[in-house]
Each structure stands twice: as C-alpha cells, then as structure tokens.
Amino acid sequence: MDFSAPFLTNYWPHLLAAFIGYFTIKFLARSLFGIEITRRFSHEYDPARQLDLERDEDENQGVSGGPQSFEDMTEHIPYRLKKYTEKETFRRAVEFYRMMDERRTVRHFSDDAVPLGVVQTLIKTAGTSPSGAHTQPWTYVVVQDFNLKCQIRKIVEEEEEINYRKRMSATWVKDLEKLRTTWERNVLDVAPYLIMVFKQAYGVGPNGERINHYYSEISISISVGILLAAIQNAGLVTVTSTPLNAGPALRTLLARPVNEKLLLLLPIGYPAHNATVPDLQRRDIKDNHGSDVM
Numbered sequence: 001m002d003f004s005a006p007f008l009t010n011y012w013p014h015l016l017a018a019f020i021g022y023f024t025i026k027f028l029a030r031s032l033f034g035i036e037i038t039r040r041f042s043h044e045y046d047p048a049r050q051l052d053l054e055r056d057e058d059e060n061q062g063v064s065g066g067p068q069s070f071e072d073m074t075e076h077i078p079y080r081l082k083k084y085t086e087k088e089t090f091r092r093a094v095e096f097y098r099m100m101d102e103r104r105t106v107r108h109f110s111d112d113a114v115p116l117g118v119v120q121t122l123i124k125t126a127g128t129s130p131s132g133a134h135t136q137p138w139t140y141v142v143v144q145d146f147n148l149k150c151q152i153r154k155i156v157e158e159e160e161e162i163n164y165r166k167r168m169s170a171t172w173v174k175d176l177e178k179l180r181t182t183w184e185r186n187v188l189d190v191a192p193y194l195i196m197v198f199k200q201a202y203g204v205g206p207n208g209e210r211i212n213h214y215y216s217e218i219s220i221s222i223s224v225g226i227l228l229a230a231i232q233n234a235g236l237v238t239v240t241s242t243p244l245n246a247g248p249a250l251r252t253l254l255a256r257p258v259n260e261k262l263l264l265l266l267p268i269g270y271p272a273h274n275a276t277v278p279d280l281q282r283r284d285i286k287d288n289h290g291s292d293v294m
C-alpha cells in the first residue's frame with residue numbers, strides 16, 4: 001500500500017474515524033465493563049498472570065511480596081544419574097510396580113511398635129518431593145503420645161458421626177458401603193503413630209516475613225504419594241484419610257500456627273494379624289485413557 005501524501009489526502013477522514021472509534025470503544029469497554037484493552041495479545045505468555053490464574057483460590061490471601069529477583073540465584077551443579085541397561089530398567093520398573101500393587105488401605109492395625117527413626121526416614125523421603133518453586137509447603141506432624149491420639153480419635157469420630165448422619169448425602173454414605181467404614185476410628189489410638197499432614201498456606205521467613213507458596217495442594221499430594229510408596233516399601237501400612245470438618249479442632253489441639261491447614265491424617269504401623277481389605281479391582285491400563293500412547 002502506498003502511504004504517500006495522496007493516500008493520506010484521500011483517506012484522512014477514514015483514518016480519523018478509525019482513530020476516534022478505537023479510543024471510544026476502549027473508553028466504553030473500560031468504564032462500562034471493566035475490560036482493559038491493551039496491546040498485549042491474548043496468545044502472549046505472561047508467567048505472572050498465568051500463575052495467578054492457576055493459583056489455589058484460598059492460597060496467598062493477604063500475602064504480600066512481588067516477583068522473586070535473581071539476585072539470590074542458586075548455584076547450578078552437575079546432575080548425574082546411574083543409567084541402567086534396558087533390561088535392568090524394565091526389571092526395576094516391574095519390580096516396583098509389583099510392590100506398589102500390593103499396597104492397600106488397611107483399616108485394622110496392630111499396636112506393634114515401629115522405631116521412630118523409621119517414621120522420620122519415611123517423612124524425609126516424602127520431603128524429596130518436587131514442589132511449586134521449591135516452596136516445600138508441607139508440615140508433617142508425628143503423634144506418638146497415647147493421650148493425644150485418644151483426643152484426636154474423639155475429635156475425628158465426633159465430626160465423622162455428624163458427617164455420616166447429617167452432613168453428607170445418602171449417595172456418599174452408600175458409596176462408602178463397600179469399604180465397610182463407619183464413623184468409628186479405632187485405628188487412631190491403636191496405630192503406633194499418626195502422621196498429620198498440614199498445608200502451609202504461606203511460608204514464614206527468618207524475619208517473620210510471609211513467603212508465597214504456589215500449587216501447595218498439588219505439591220503436597222505428590223509428597224504424600226511418595227510417602228505412601230515409602231511406607232509400602234518399609235512393610236508398613238496406612239489409611240489415607242481426610243478428616244472431614246475436624247481440621248480446625250485438630251489444628252488447635254496440636255497448637256499449629258495459623259498458616260497451616262490440616263489436609264490428611266495417616267495412621268502408620270503394621271496390619272492386625274486378622275486384617276481384611278475390600279476385594280477391589282484396579283483399572284486395567286487398557287481402560288485408562290490417560291495411559292494411551294499416542
């Protein structure tokens with residue numbers, strides 16, 4: 001197109017109309033609908049905005065702090081991992097699968113002792129988990145004291161009874177029938193330890209400053225997945241449980257700080273000698289669309 005003088009002379013009324021039109025629409029969009037028209041096109045990737053969109057709704061409320069600077073950039077060091085032969089890789093994958101396939105949620109515990117060092121090592125293993133921006137937003141609290149375990153049981157059972165009788169739908173109660181669970185939680189004072197998993201909504205720095213945590217619940221779920229694998233590997237059992245509505249009372253009982261919210265309660269120990277589990281079948285890999293190789 002020729003933008004020389006004749007073009008401008010001929011088409012200036014059109015250009016002026018387009019110019020006025022653009023700014024009128026921009027003004028109306030902002031004042032009437034709160035829409036900001038900027039030169040940033042929607043396909044442009046803005047990491048800060050993306051993070052905002054993906055952030056847990058209840059995370060980072062009232063948290064201050066801007067983007068991290070690179071001034072404190074961590075040194076990067078070489079990473080080497082032993083490379084197995086293809087045969088050995090396959091053997092290890094199958095062996096690990098077989099071990100994990102034996103994992104079951106066990107609701108009948110023995111009170112046989114487990115060394116505290118074992119539990120601490122399992123939690124250390126859980127701490128190897130990846131986490132959003134390496135914020136490690138979890139707190140693992142281990143309860144061993146019998147009286148405390150009894151108090152935890154009382155709080156959980158009181159809430160569970162209300163859940164079963166009133167709060168939850170008839171469908172929820174029916175869906176759980178196959179597991180034969182009730183509001184009773186006798187494992188809670190039989191198991192040698194209870195691991196209480198708290199989410200840190202935000203971290204607290206050395207000078208009391210708040211530190212943003214990102215993707216906390218996803219990070220904690222991954223960490224607990226690693227914990228479950230470690231528990232299985234050690235020959236111990238657990239019940240993955242989410243103590244519905246009991247979180248605030250348990251947080252108070254355990255004197256946890258305000259930035260922590262209880263997510264999971266995992267009793268840990270050996271199965272009772274007469275323990276049973278529901279005969280559940282796992283989905284075959286062929287039925288699992290997520291496992292399709294494309």
Ligand SMILES: Cc1cc2nc3c(=O)[nH]c(=O)nc-3n(C[C@H](O)[C@H](O)[C@H](O)COP(=O)(O)O)c2cc1C
Pocket residue numbers: 103104105106107179181239240241242243277280
């Ligand atoms: C997030 C989550 C919450 C769970 N909550 C409970 C619970 O409150 N009580 C319980 O007995 N089992 C609970 N379970 C265990 C499931 O019922 C169990 O994993 C499922 O029935 C499959 O059995 P399996 O673990 O033996 O393969 C929970 C599991 C998950 C992952």
